[in-house]
Amino acid sequence: MRVISQILLLFAGSFVFSQKQIHIELKAPSFENDSLFLVFPTVSKSVTSLFAMNLKGNNKNVRSFANSKGAVISVQSQNTISGTFQCPMPMMMMAPSKDGQNGFQNSKVFFIENGILKIEVSDKDLTLVLPPDAIINKDYKRLKEYLHQADEKLKPFEKNNPEDVKNKEKLLQTYIKNNPESYPAFWEIVDDFSKYGFHKDYLSALPLFSKKLKTSSCFKDFEKILYIENSTNVGGNFPEIDFGTEGNITKATFSDHKLTLIDYWSTTCKPCIEGLPELVKLYGKYKDKGVNFISVADEKTQPRMELANKIFRKNNVSWKNYFDPAKEFSKKLNAAGYPLYILVDGNGKIVSREVDRQETLESVIEKHLN
Structure with a gap:
């Protein structure tokens, strides 16, 4: 679920001098003896590392969840959330939907600020009431x-x-x-x-x-x-990627071909797997016209690697598939979603980069071949 997997990153860490103090005093009478979640807004995986808040251990009725990637508040008449943060940042309150059947509902975005921030959740719709002197929230x-x-x-x-x-x-x-x-x-x-x-x-x-x-x-x-x-966007050079014992991708990888299509995928990505038959057709059409295909699977465990190989065998994939256990590919290309298609020319220059746009691949290949 995107709400859970992409929107938040709360983790414990060491205190450094640059951190600010946070002290939230929360009232939520409609949720008393129930739970609220303190979360970050929905974002792509590429920027979740920017969100960080350290909750202090003495927060009563507040605990981390999902391997310390979120905070759940057991709501009482008075609730205190304290800790440190690197800079003012956006957050939301989240709760199960009112009917209990449609996932979660979110409040509007608010900003945590240095010092005391008094917040009231005034109803079951997660309507927020913020103090009029909250400077950063007024700016927002x-x-x-x-x-x-x-x-x-x-x-x-x-x-x-x-x-x-x-x-x-x-x-x-x-x-x-x-x-x-x-x-x-x-x-x-x-x-x-x-x-x-x-x-x-x-x-x-x-x-x-x-x-x-x-x-x-x-x-x-x-x-x-x-x-x-x-x-690493269009016009940039494709970086060298070291996959360890698997091999590597260097500028020489592209020199023997007019174009090389890099397919970044995962065994957890349904569109990636469903799109393989069409990729195989494209490869059959263009492999003799100077177009090479390379896949990079975002997998590091042996069971997942075996599953990836099984999926490729089932679809008769004959091009090279690398595994990226050290996250070299995702780090050097800031790859945050699947399937990611990167088209590279014979000089190693990126000529196209698209996420989840397989339907345009043939026209893009034709354009750059011509």
């Missing part, structure tokens, strides 16, 4: 009102009109110029990257923030993610 409300019309044209985790994305980023850059210390504006870029994919406008926006904001670990870590994404 103002930002979302400013971006409302641009947001209305965009659909999360879908293919959007590039001009609509560009229009939003222009508005966002104007906001940052006027509000260079706005953490909500920074996290809006993170959110856009997660939901709409990489755009060079994100890199243009980062220098507009204040020196103070740029010193935060959140900013520095995201900047690294964008630089990796930029260098």
